[in-house]
Amino acid sequence: xxxxxxxxxxIQGRGEFxxxxxxxxxxxxxxxxxxxxxxxxxxxxxxxxxxxxELARPPFAPPFLKAGRRLIxxxxxxxxxxxxxxxxxxxxPGGRLWTHQLQLTLxxxxxxxxxxxxxxxxxxxxxxQKPEARRRSRDFLAHRLPKFLGYFERxxxxxxxxxxxxxxxxxxxxxxxxxxxxxGLRYAFPAASRKALRGCPRLRTLHDEVFARPRIKRYxxxxxxxxxxxxxxxxRYAELDA
Amino acid sequence: xxxxxxxxxxIQGRGEFxxxxxxxxxxxxxxxxxxxxxxxxxxxxxxxxxxxxELARPPFAPPFLKAGRRLIxxxxxxxxxxxxxxxxxxxxPGGRLWTHQLQLTLxxxxxxxxxxxxxxxxxxxxxxQKPEARRRSRDFLAHRLPKFLGYFERxxxxxxxxxxxxxxxxxxxxxxxxxxxxxGLRYAFPAASRKALRGCPRLRTLHDEVFARPRIKRYxxxxxxxxxxxxxxxxRYAELDA
Numbered sequence: 001x002x003x004x005x006x007x008x009x010x011i012q013g014r015g016e017f018x019x020x021x022x023x024x025x026x027x028x029x030x031x032x033x034x035x036x037x038x039x040x041x042x043x044x045x046x047x048x049x050x051x052x053x054e055l056a057r058p059p060f061a062p063p064f065l066k067a068g069r070r071l072i073x074x075x076x077x078x079x080x081x082x083x084x085x086x087x088x089x090x091x092x093p094g095g096r097l098w099t100h101q102l103q104l105t106l107x108x109x110x111x112x113x114x115x116x117x118x119x120x121x122x123x124x125x126x127x128x129q130k131p132e133a134r135r136r137s138r139d140f141l142a143h144r145l146p147k148f149l150g151y152f153e154r155x156x157x158x159x160x161x162x163x164x165x166x167x168x169x170x171x172x173x174x175x176x177x178x179x180x181x182x183x184g185l186r187y188a189f190p191a192a193s194r195k196a197l198r199g200c201p202r203l204r205t206l207h208d209e210v211f212a213r214p215r216i217k218r219y220x221x222x223x224x225x226x227x228x229x230x231x232x233x234x235x236r237y238a239e240l241d242a
Numbered sequence: 243x244x245x246x247x248x249x250x251x252x253i254q255g256r257g258e259f260x261x262x263x264x265x266x267x268x269x270x271x272x273x274x275x276x277x278x279x280x281x282x283x284x285x286x287x288x289x290x291x292x293x294x295x296e297l298a299r300p301p302f303a304p305p306f307l308k309a310g311r312r313l314i315x316x317x318x319x320x321x322x323x324x325x326x327x328x329x330x331x332x333x334x335p336g337g338r339l340w341t342h343q344l345q346l347t348l349x350x351x352x353x354x355x356x357x358x359x360x361x362x363x364x365x366x367x368x369x370x371q372k373p374e375a376r377r378r379s380r381d382f383l384a385h386r387l388p389k390f391l392g393y394f395e396r397x398x399x400x401x402x403x404x405x406x407x408x409x410x411x412x413x414x415x416x417x418x419x420x421x422x423x424x425x426g427l428r429y430a431f432p433a434a435s436r437k438a439l440r441g442c443p444r445l446r447t448l449h450d451e452v453f454a455r456p457r458i459k460r461y462x463x464x465x466x467x468x469x470x471x472x473x474x475x476x477x478r479y480a481e482l483d484a
Contacts (some may be wrong), residue, residue: 004419055400056400056401056402057343057397057400058339058393058396058397058400059343060350060390060393061348070336070339072339072343072345073343073347074342074343074347076346077339077342077343077346079397080339080342081339086322094312095324097312097314097319097322098299100316100319100322100466101299101301101314101315101316101319104319104346105302105315105316106318108302112351115357117375119361119378120361120374120381121285121361121378121381123381123384123385123386123387124368124381132361132362132374135362136361136362136363139362139363139365139366140363141363142365144363144365148302151302153298154300155299158298158299158300159298160298176425207249
């Protein structure tokens with residue numbers, strides 16, 4: 001099976017959570033919007049699924065994944081589907097629900113991280129909402145960031161089956177996503193995240209272990225992983241990191 | 243099986259999406275935080291699971307559901323679990339993923355509705371973020387509300403198996419959630435939602451059909467369904483409905 005991933009070019013965004021799972025498992029996939037239009041790629045190939053009038057099950061937004069005749073949207077839903085297929089999820093149904101629950105909580109966290117620079121909405125540029133972004137960021141860094149990180153640190157600590165992964169004995173897709181969030185936070189808020197991660201040794205180790213895995217390392221060095229940048233979810237604005 | 247639901251008293255909130263599924267299917271359940279403390283209920287019984295040091299799989303926030311020895315958090319995840327058990331989901335795995343995908347998109351919609359009155363974050367009262375709430379609401383009502391409603395209207399229109407439900411032949415949990423969102427929007431934004439729903443005859447019909455179902459009707463008349471109010475997700479502030 002060659003998977004087809006559809007996501008905006010130029011950013012990691014939510015597509016990156018899916019990419020890390022595909023890369024770690026060595027799955028074959030095409031990153032359609034990154035292919036030349038002459039080869040049936042590019043953004044138009046992606047928009048076809050969003051705007052196309054024929055689709056019975058249209059996704060609301062990227063990322064979405066084509067797996068054979070299936071078209072699956074919503075990041076956490078894609079990972080729920082891929083998990084068992086890529087051997088990145090637990091075998092028992094209870095374990096799968098738990099892993100998915102953690103992924104959904106991470107998705108909430110990611111949205112709050114995004115909203116630090118876009119509290120008034122995606123319809124305005126950051127430059128049009130700077131004072132509001134400062135206020136929201138201060139609240140986020142003081143209360144929400146330690147709350148979320150403390151929660152995930154505790155989840156690893158309490159995992160009866162492993163002392164380094166979030167759920168189950170082995171690495172699962174939610175560990176990859178967690179490592180990506182730690183990396184993103186360090187990019188966006190270097191000072192505040194250093195402080196917040198001080199009390200989270202397990203999350204720091206998880207991050208290092210994930211990015212030291214041979215396939216993830218190779219992917220990060222391949223030039224295919226977009227760099228963090230200020231069109232993305234995680235953005236570095238010095239004035240917000242305080 | 244007697245399910246135990248844990249959610250904040252006094253509001254519908256995200257707990258209501260779970261309640262509607264339990265009510266529609268006639269499932270037996272206890273709404274633990276609404277029971278007297280002498281009977282092992284109340285908010286302390288709920289907090290035990292959030293703060294308790296022993297739990298291997300702690301939820302991040304309410305609602306969560308206890309089903310035998312399982313404890314399941316995240317609204318959409320609870321419904322993913324309950325769907326097949328309450329005969330409120332399709333039988334085939336593809337149909338289940340699709341229903342879940344719609345529920346996750348609804349969850350995104352609900353969060354954007356919430357953020358119209360809390361753009362700067364839950365750490366501040368509405369009164370501390372009124373100008374920001376106006377700005378965010380204007381953008382939401384102009385762009386996001388019609389985009390989300392148009393999407394769900396189209397999903398019903400394209401459903402090959404039904405001309406009134408979102409997914410599959412029969413009512414599923416996502417239809418109940420969708421009806422709840424329409425009701426909430428009408429409470430929060432009476433003028434703007436009337437206008438936005440004008441082009442969405444299928445969503446209006448879905449809402450009416452859901453709230454006319456005997457068990458949902460009985461539940462709504464029972465006094466157990468909290469009224470919409472301004473401590474909740476859907477809030478009516480006249481100044482935002484413009």
